[in-house]
Amino acid sequence: MPCAPTAPSSTPISGSPMIELLRGVLVAPFADMAGNLTFLTEVLFGGVAAGLMYSLVALGFVLIFKASGVFNFAQGVMVLFSALTLVGLMEKGVPVPLALGLTFLTMVALAFAIERIVLRPLVNQPQIILFMATIGLNFFLEGFGEMAWGANVKKLDIGIPDTSFIVRGVQVNRLELTAALTAAVLVGILAVFFQRTKIGRALRAVADDHEAALSIGIPLKTIWVVVWSVAGLVALVAGIMWGAKSGVQFSLSLIALKSLPVLILGGFTSVPGAIAGGLIIGVGEKLGEVYWGPLVGGAIENWFAYVLALAFLLVRPQGLFGERIIERV
Amino acid sequence: MPGAAQEEISAPGTVAGARPEPLLRVEGISVHFGAVQALSDVSLDIHRGEIVAIIGPNGAGKTTLLNVISGFYHPQRGRIIFDGKDRTDLKPFEVAELGVARTFQNVALFKGMTVLDNIMTGRLLKMRGHFLLDAIYWGPARRQELAHRAAVERVIDFLEIQAIRKTPAGRLPYGLQKRVELARALAAEPQLLLLDEPMAGMNVEEKEDMCRFVLDVHDEFGTTIALIEHDMSVVMDISDRVAVLDYGRKIAEGAPDAVRADRAVIDAYLGLAHD
Amino acid sequence: MIYRETGQFKSSYASDQAIFPIVQDRVLVLLGIAAAFVVPPLLANEYWLQAVLIPLLIYALAAIGLNLLTGYAGQVSLGTGGFMAVGAYSAFKFATSFPQLDIILVFLLSGLMAAAVGLVFGVPSLRIKGFYLAVATLAAQFFLVWLFNKVPWFVNYAASGTITAPPRSLLGVMVTGPEASAGARYVVALGLVAVFALVAKNLVRGRVGRSWMAIRDRDIAAEIIGVRPLRTKLLAFGISSFYCGVAGAEFVFLYLGSAETLAFDINLSFLVLFMVIIGGLGSVLGSFLGAGFIVLVPIFLTNVPHLIGLSLPVALQKQMELMVFGALIIFFLIVEPNGLARLWQITKEKLRLWPFPH
Numbered sequence: 001m002p003c004a005p006t007a008p009s010s011t012p013i014s015g016s017p018m019i020e021l022l023r024g025v026l027v028a029p030f031a032d033m034a035g036n037l038t039f040l041t042e043v044l045f046g047g048v049a050a051g052l053m054y055s056l057v058a059l060g061f062v063l064i065f066k067a068s069g070v071f072n073f074a075q076g077v078m079v080l081f082s083a084l085t086l087v088g089l090m091e092k093g094v095p096v097p098l099a100l101g102l103t104f105l106t107m108v109a110l111a112f113a114i115e116r117i118v119l120r121p122l123v124n125q126p127q128i129i130l131f132m133a134t135i136g137l138n139f140f141l142e143g144f145g146e147m148a149w150g151a152n153v154k155k156l157d158i159g160i161p162d163t164s165f166i167v168r169g170v171q172v173n174r175l176e177l178t179a180a181l182t183a184a185v186l187v188g189i190l191a192v193f194f195q196r197t198k199i200g201r202a203l204r205a206v207a208d209d210h211e212a213a214l215s216i217g218i219p220l221k222t223i224w225v226v227v228w229s230v231a232g233l234v235a236l237v238a239g240i241m242w243g244a245k246s247g248v249q250f251s252l253s254l255i256a257l258k259s260l261p262v263l264i265l266g267g268f269t270s271v272p273g274a275i276a277g278g279l280i281i282g283v284g285e286k287l288g289e290v291y292w293g294p295l296v297g298g299a300i301e302n303w304f305a306y307v308l309a310l311a312f313l314l315v316r317p318q319g320l321f322g323e324r325i326i327e328r329v
Numbered sequence: 330m331p332g333a334a335q336e337e338i339s340a341p342g343t344v345a346g347a348r349p350e351p352l353l354r355v356e357g358i359s360v361h362f363g364a365v366q367a368l369s370d371v372s373l374d375i376h377r378g379e380i381v382a383i384i385g386p387n388g389a390g391k392t393t394l395l396n397v398i399s400g401f402y403h404p405q406r407g408r409i410i411f412d413g414k415d416r417t418d419l420k421p422f423e424v425a426e427l428g429v430a431r432t433f434q435n436v437a438l439f440k441g442m443t444v445l446d447n448i449m450t451g452r453l454l455k456m457r458g459h460f461l462l463d464a465i466y467w468g469p470a471r472r473q474e475l476a477h478r479a480a481v482e483r484v485i486d487f488l489e490i491q492a493i494r495k496t497p498a499g500r501l502p503y504g505l506q507k508r509v510e511l512a513r514a515l516a517a518e519p520q521l522l523l524l525d526e527p528m529a530g531m532n533v534e535e536k537e538d539m540c541r542f543v544l545d546v547h548d549e550f551g552t553t554i555a556l557i558e559h560d561m562s563v564v565m566d567i568s569d570r571v572a573v574l575d576y577g578r579k580i581a582e583g584a585p586d587a588v589r590a591d592r593a594v595i596d597a598y599l600g601l602a603h604d
Numbered sequence: 605m606i607y608r609e610t611g612q613f614k615s616s617y618a619s620d621q622a623i624f625p626i627v628q629d630r631v632l633v634l635l636g637i638a639a640a641f642v643v644p645p646l647l648a649n650e651y652w653l654q655a656v657l658i659p660l661l662i663y664a665l666a667a668i669g670l671n672l673l674t675g676y677a678g679q680v681s682l683g684t685g686g687f688m689a690v691g692a693y694s695a696f697k698f699a700t701s702f703p704q705l706d707i708i709l710v711f712l713l714s715g716l717m718a719a720a721v722g723l724v725f726g727v728p729s730l731r732i733k734g735f736y737l738a739v740a741t742l743a744a745q746f747f748l749v750w751l752f753n754k755v756p757w758f759v760n761y762a763a764s765g766t767i768t769a770p771p772r773s774l775l776g777v778m779v780t781g782p783e784a785s786a787g788a789r790y791v792v793a794l795g796l797v798a799v800f801a802l803v804a805k806n807l808v809r810g811r812v813g814r815s816w817m818a819i820r821d822r823d824i825a826a827e828i829i830g831v832r833p834l835r836t837k838l839l840a841f842g843i844s845s846f847y848c849g850v851a852g853a854e855f856v857f858l859y860l861g862s863a864e865t866l867a868f869d870i871n872l873s874f875l876v877l878f879m880v881i882i883g884g885l886g887s888v889l890g891s892f893l894g895a896g897f898i899v900l901v902p903i904f905l906t907n908v909p910h911l912i913g914l915s916l917p918v919a920l921q922k923q924m925e926l927m928v929f930g931a932l933i934i935f936f937l938i939v940e941p942n943g944l945a946r947l948w949q950i951t952k953e954k955l956r957l958w959p960f961p962h
Contacts, residue, residue: 071735117934118934118938121938122937122938125937125941127734127735128680128734129937129941131735132877132881132933132937133933133934133937133938135874135877135933136929136930136931136932136933136934136937137930137934138930139874139926139927139929139930139933140926140927140929140930140931140934141930142926142930143922143923143924143925143926143927143928143929143930144923144927146919146923146926147920147923147924147927254870257742257870260735260738260739260742261739263739264736264739268735296754297754299750299753299754300750302746302747302749302750303743303746303747303750306739306740306742306743306746306747307743307747309739309740309743310728310739310740310743313728313731313732313736313739313740314728314731314732399828400828401824401827401828420827421824421827421828422827422828422830422831422832422833424828425828425829425830426830430829431828431829433825437822437824437825438821438822439817439818439820439821439822439825439826440821441817441820441821441886442814442817442818442821446814446817449814450814450815450818450826450829450831451829453811453814453815453818453829453830453831454829454830456811458811460807460812460839460843463806463807463810463811463812464803464806464807465803465806466806466809466810470806470810470811471618471621473811474621474810474811475617475618475621478617478621479617482617513829514829517829517830
């Protein structure tokens with residue numbers, strides 16, 4: 001990771017602190033950006049890469065929400081869980097392709113279990129109840145994953161080195177590039193799946209109204225298992241990418257929380273929205289941290305995404321791509 | 330007793346020029362949602378003490394009209410004049426404060442509360458107070474609470490729902506839910522009562538009861554009533570005037586018998602094309 | 605037989621509106637509260653006071669706060685930890701800057717600070733609903749914790765970054781600081797939570813509670829019948845944050861002794877949310893039951909294996925705790941979404957009929 005600039009590079013001009021503050025916020029960061037375009041490109045690329053990873057996780061949310069109307073808070077921990085399972089199997093000496101296959105099967109089994117134990121009994125409850133059930137699920141899987149595979153940070157090696165190469169003076173990280181491309185491909189496939197196929201249409205019907213979908217013969221249970229399995233697959237891919245980058249550890253499940261601002265920007269039901277939202281949050285966060293962060297002592301990343309989403313919501317409560325809800329009474 | 334002073338009740342046949350200012354004047358209201366034109370240039374006057382029925386085929390825009398009057402939708406064109414003043418841009422709670430109460434097509438009771446509490450919410454407008462006083466409870470807050478409870482009990486007696494006072498609203502059968510909703514609206518002692526299909530889904534006995542209650546409300550309190558209703562016999566029985574909407578336009582207005590025989594109205598209900 | 609209420613007729617609306625309309629209830633509760641003030645400080649050992657009763661009372665206060673906001677007013681909030689942090693750090697600053705200030709006053713002022721912050725973060729609730737609002741409260745959570753981490757003024761420039769409760773006494777007895785006995789701290793916590801629970805009950809059974817529940821159940825219809833949404837929601841945020849703020853101040857002053865921002869992170873928000881869900885959304889009693897439950901489960905998991913001859917490593921215990929919490933949340937939501945409070949109500953109803961079946 002390239003090192004961040006130390007301090008805003010403007011020379012102090014004698015003037016009131018207010019003017020200094022305004023300069024620091026409104027002028028200096030942009031001057032910094034313009035001053036070193038190569039660095040800016042690297043920061044932007046880092047932002048895009050991070051953003052795509054957020055999008056990947058957000059995609060899992062969107063899938064489940066689109067198809068079952070449930071906001072699956074446990075998506076983040078599914079990312080962690082899938083990565084943990086994969087690494088655990090690999091540590092036991094299982095060859096990589098087999099491990100991948102077994103992990104995917106585990107996620108499908110998980111999908112079955114979730115549908116049977118959590119979703120089916122709660123099928124008619126209001127959304128908030130389902131949401132809280134997924135919070136419970138989140139904690140259960142956290143404990144279970146740790147219990148099954150141990151709580152230490154694990155190294156996930158998928159054969160792509162975490163090194164960079166230079167393209168026209170700009171540093172590009174191999175791993176980030178792979179993650180970005182994978183995310184892009186996956187998103188493309190999913191977008192087509194939803195818009196063009198019969199199953200995709202059925203999924204959208206289910207998201208709209210469970211009971212109506214049931215009444216026209218759509219097999220709700222099958223749909224849910226399919227969707228949660230696909231979400232599990234997405235979680236697995238995300239888990240691999242994140243895990244390879246920063247190690248498989250507990251904090252991976254916090255990514256779920258980070259995806260929430262992404263969902264807010266992009267809307268909860270839009271696949272392209274998840275991408276756009278992820279990119280905006282990823283790039284916004286990186287830029288904010290690098291160019292504005294030093295002003296306030298850094299670590300803006302902790303809250304910047306949420307405040308950005310909040311500001312956005314105030315202007316457009318349904319997100320970028322969400323449909324304007326016309327309330328009826 | 331409600332504050333609406335008893336103006337002359339408009340009786341059919343009164344000379345138009347002698348009528349006082351209408352309580353509610355809907356002027357040229359047009360509402361569209363995206364490409365859907367819900368209401369086009371609808372005008373209607375409702376005089377104090379009248380019972381006006383708004384009828385029309387499904388999707389004609391009747392509930393939309395009530396929503397505009399309630400302040401929930403704001404029209405792209407037109408005005409709402411209540412009690413002589415332009416109220417078009419008011420927020421819903423401001424409209425309620427003026428003395429407009431309402432029931433809803435899909436019963437909008439607060440399912441998590443008992444019947445008594447639901448009706449008490451109808452009194453919220455009249456409850457003044459500060460939350461700190463409420464926090465202490467003993468003293469002014471308690472006195473106010475008990476005074477309003479007494480008023481609510483009168484409404485409960487009036488609508489004969491004493492037995493279900495403490496039942497959670499979500500557990501009531503549909504007919505009783507409708508009645509509780511009416512009680513909630515009455516508890517506000519409104520000048521204008523808007524009823525959206527108050528008899529929908531009821532059997533004959535329940536409808537008779539509801540009709541009786543609506544007429545009692547009108548007779549005893551002099552409340553002006555506008556109701557949306559599909560059942561023609563109810564409309565004929567209780568309304569003074571009828572307005573007919575179809576595809577967002579008003580196509581007829583007048584005394585019930587006149588409207589019933591109107592060609593355009595018959596066509597609308599039979600689904601025949603017209604301009 | 606025992607619990608029948610025959611012969612208890614209510615002849616006034618006042619008696620019907622009482623918190624405990626049934627005489628047996630009233631007597632039991634009053635006796636219980638009196639006993640709670642007297643018995644544990646005299647009889648319970650340090651461990652029970654420190655590890656169970658004191659945190660239970662403090663969490664219960666926070667749970668009541670969250671319950672008012674989420675259970676009664678229907679505004680989902682994941683910012684509880686952040687608001688408790690505001691209370692804790694405000695209390696620290698007040699206590700250290702104004703040493704002559706009475707400790708109860710310090711707590712109340714911290715609550716007011718938290719209420720002010722809560723109001724600010726509650727403003728978006730007019731435009732934003734449901735999950736979106738939950739995310740907005742996350743902004744509050746992360747921002748506030750970051751703020752207290754970053755700005756050294758809040759910790760009086762201590763290098764360690766922790767805040768420590770200075771010793772204070774009340775009526776001649778030490779109630780904070782290393783000299784304060786667990787019994788004294790317990791009595792203060794109990795007194796505060798008893799008063800605030802009563803206040804909460806008064807609020808929810810009257811005008812304020814009804815306007816909250818109306819917004820929760822059907823916000824559009826509520827507005828049409830005259831409930832003012834912004835005022836109602838802001839009141840909920842303000843009062844809820846006040847409670848969480850006081851609880852946060854108590855958390856450091858009466859329980860932990862000293863704390864870092866880590867104590868107030870997102871996990872605390874989830875913990876209190878669990879208490880509210882398991883205990884019962886929309887129930888003051890439920891807040892107590894939920895807090896008790898959450899406090900006791902880890903104790904249970906620590907001690908029961910010993911009793912049956914198993915010994916579990918600490919990490920495994922933590923994991924099992926997580927699993928048990930998660931499973932219980934799901935269990936409760938399926939079986940009784942209204943939580944322990946509803947189960948208690950059903951038990952009471954059965955008791956009234958016992959030994960008759962119906």
